[in-house]
Amino acid sequence: MLHDLIASIPFDQIMIQTVNGIVTGMILALVASGLTLIFGIMDVVNFAHGELFMLGAYLGVVVLATTGSFWLALIIATLVVAIIGAALQIVTLRPLLGRDPLTTILATFGISLVLQNYALWQFGPVARKIQEPLTGHFKLFYLEYPYYRLVIAALSAAIIGGFWLFLKYGTYGIWIRATTQDRVMAQAMGIPVPWVHTAAFAIGAGMAAASGVLFGPLVGVNHAMGLDWVLKAFIVVVVGGMGNLGGSIAASIFISLLEAYASIWVSPAQAVIVSFVVLILTLLFRPTGLFVPTPK
Amino acid sequence: MINRFNSAFWICFSIILVLLAIAPFFLPPFWQRFLTEILIWGLLAMSSDILIGYTGMISFGHSAFFGLGMYGAAAALLTVSPPNLWLAVIYGLIGAGAVALFVAYFSTRLRDIYFAITTLIFSQIFYVIIFTWTEVTGGENGLTFSRPRLSIPWLYSAPFTAETLHWFVLAVVTASYLLLRRITQSPFGMVLQSIRENEARTRAIGYPVERYKIVAVMLSGLFAGLAGVLYAIQNRFAAPDFVYFLTSGETVIFNVMGGIGTLVGPIVGAGFFLLLREMFSRFFTEYYLIPVGIIFIAMVIFMPQGLLGFLRRWLNR
Numbered sequence: 001m002l003h004d005l006i007a008s009i010p011f012d013q014i015m016i017q018t019v020n021g022i023v024t025g026m027i028l029a030l031v032a033s034g035l036t037l038i039f040g041i042m043d044v045v046n047f048a049h050g051e052l053f054m055l056g057a058y059l060g061v062v063v064l065a066t067t068g069s070f071w072l073a074l075i076i077a078t079l080v081v082a083i084i085g086a087a088l089q090i091v092t093l094r095p096l097l098g099r100d101p102l103t104t105i106l107a108t109f110g111i112s113l114v115l116q117n118y119a120l121w122q123f124g125p126v127a128r129k130i131q132e133p134l135t136g137h138f139k140l141f142y143l144e145y146p147y148y149r150l151v152i153a154a155l156s157a158a159i160i161g162g163f164w165l166f167l168k169y170g171t172y173g174i175w176i177r178a179t180t181q182d183r184v185m186a187q188a189m190g191i192p193v194p195w196v197h198t199a200a201f202a203i204g205a206g207m208a209a210a211s212g213v214l215f216g217p218l219v220g221v222n223h224a225m226g227l228d229w230v231l232k233a234f235i236v237v238v239v240g241g242m243g244n245l246g247g248s249i250a251a252s253i254f255i256s257l258l259e260a261y262a263s264i265w266v267s268p269a270q271a272v273i274v275s276f277v278v279l280i281l282t283l284l285f286r287p288t289g290l291f292v293p294t295p296k
Numbered sequence: 297m298i299n300r301f302n303s304a305f306w307i308c309f310s311i312i313l314v315l316l317a318i319a320p321f322f323l324p325p326f327w328q329r330f331l332t333e334i335l336i337w338g339l340l341a342m343s344s345d346i347l348i349g350y351t352g353m354i355s356f357g358h359s360a361f362f363g364l365g366m367y368g369a370a371a372a373l374l375t376v377s378p379p380n381l382w383l384a385v386i387y388g389l390i391g392a393g394a395v396a397l398f399v400a401y402f403s404t405r406l407r408d409i410y411f412a413i414t415t416l417i418f419s420q421i422f423y424v425i426i427f428t429w430t431e432v433t434g435g436e437n438g439l440t441f442s443r444p445r446l447s448i449p450w451l452y453s454a455p456f457t458a459e460t461l462h463w464f465v466l467a468v469v470t471a472s473y474l475l476l477r478r479i480t481q482s483p484f485g486m487v488l489q490s491i492r493e494n495e496a497r498t499r500a501i502g503y504p505v506e507r508y509k510i511v512a513v514m515l516s517g518l519f520a521g522l523a524g525v526l527y528a529i530q531n532r533f534a535a536p537d538f539v540y541f542l543t544s545g546e547t548v549i550f551n552v553m554g555g556i557g558t559l560v561g562p563i564v565g566a567g568f569f570l571l572l573r574e575m576f577s578r579f580f581t582e583y584y585l586i587p588v589g590i591i592f593i594a595m596v597i598f599m600p601q602g603l604l605g606f607l608r609r610w611l612n613r
Binding site for chain 1: 549589
């Protein structure tokens with residue numbers, strides 16, 4: 001009986017899904033850390049985050065088509081979306097500073113509608129494809145596993161690591177942390193708080209764009225891809241604890257692994273429900289996040 | 297003073313009601329249908345105003361209630377023959393109410409932004425279920441059915457015409473409005489408003505805030521479900537698109553455009569939004585959300601009290 005049960009567990013599939021889960025988890029962590037940075041510093045829940053991700057992927061497609069270099073596409077898309085993000089922040093969010101944080105949800109929701117329909121108008125409803133920059137494979141059980149996926153995971157980790165070092169040791173990183181902790185005090189110390197907000201939004205937008213370009217080769221790029229990601233990133237940010245960078249990274253990998261395992265048995269569309277259930281359970285039992293102690 | 301305001305209100309109310317009731321005689325069929333649709337979306341927006349405007353909780357999950365109302369009506373119309381209007385309403389309300397109870401139980405533990413995200417995620421759960429459970433819900437294609445007869449038990453029964461459908465919708469929306477208005481003015485509604493103003497103090501006074509919030513979400517869900525039933529009856533189909541997040545987003549847009557916390561405002565907002573959509577889709581075809589989205593952002597920044605609030609302030613000046 002027990003023997004049959006053990007034999008029925010598909011170990012090879014589980015191994016493959018573990019690798020897959022870690023790869024998507026790292027991209028999700030990159031998206032979610034931008035979201036949690038923006039939330040932590042200015043209490044803005046950025047509904048347009050998924051659209052910045054999508055815009056980054058599309059810019060990647062465009063730059064790749066003109067220059068032919070994937071890495072150039074990655075850098076240019078990141079920078080351009082960061083500038084767009086800064087412009088959006090100045091135009092729409094800066095006037096809302098000091099108002100009810102809920103109004104910022106409405107404003108970013110409006111931005112997401114405009115960006116999504118702009119992409120539909122500009123690029124059409126047919127999904128675009130980004131060529132993988134590396135085409136090598138290695139053997140993982142019965143699969144030819146592409147190296148590129150591992151490169152994505154490593155690059156995402158490198159970007160997040162660099163971001164963490166910047167927050168920890170860079171002068172401007174310290175400005176960002178100071179503003180997160182106490183906006184008024186930071187202002188009194190001579191930190192230009194409105195510009196720190198703009199910069200944080202731009203960094204978050206750039207990170208979303210970078211993950212969009214990195215993720216582009218795995219599935220097609222289309223105008224509606226943003227919502228899936230922003231939903232997952234919301235789940236991750238709530239499960240990991242809002243404004244908690246380490247928590248969101250752990251939660252990203254945790255949830256992506258769960259979804260990857262679930263999709264061995266059910267279709268990927270239904271596997272999403274697993275992460276929803278994790279969210280509900282977290283809200284019920286650890287409302288401040290899975291990876292931080294619940295304050296008494 | 298209060299009496300004079302009250303009688304002015306009722307006079308305005310009656311005039312608008314009469315205008316809406318006789319509108320089908322003057323409007324061409326397209327605009328007649330359009331007006332009926334405004335009323336239905338207005339009811340959906342009004343139901344979410346209970347949460348946004350009166351309790352201070354932004355729900356991004358109203359599409360779940362609306363959609364379940366639709367599918368509930370579809371279930372009644374497809375399984376019971378001959379199709380019965382009132383059974384459709386009852387099934388729709390049961391569907392929406394059950395979902396609302398489920399959502400309310402979990403999401404009211406959270407506040408502000410977390411509440412908005414949780415309701416959004418719940419509505420996506422129902423979307424995924426409806427979208428993938430093809431045997432029961434028809435999956436992507438949804439369900440189509442025939443329209444029931446307009447019947448009052450033992451008294452009257454006739455097939456719906458465009459005019460009677462409009463009057464039926466108008467009657468339901470008016471009744472819902474009066475009921476919701478009464479509820480918001482009742483002690484219960486006052487508690488909701490005090491939760492919006494100061495939740496900690498309301499709790500300190502001794503009101504069980506969580507229970508009030510759960511009831512508010514359920515109430516809101518029931519009326520949203522009613523709007524779903526009306527929409528299903530008008531269009532003779534139920535589709536997963538209406539459970540999708542965009543419907544919830546549009547509901548929030550209606551509220552903000554019209555003016556939150558006014559009950560009438562959301563209906564005005566729904567009318568304004570649908571008119572904008574109609575106008576812009578002439579030039580931008582399906583990309584109408586680009587200009588509408590820009591107008592929406594501008595209204596969030598410059599006109600946070602919405603059209604009705606803006607008008608009120610302008611009149612009082």
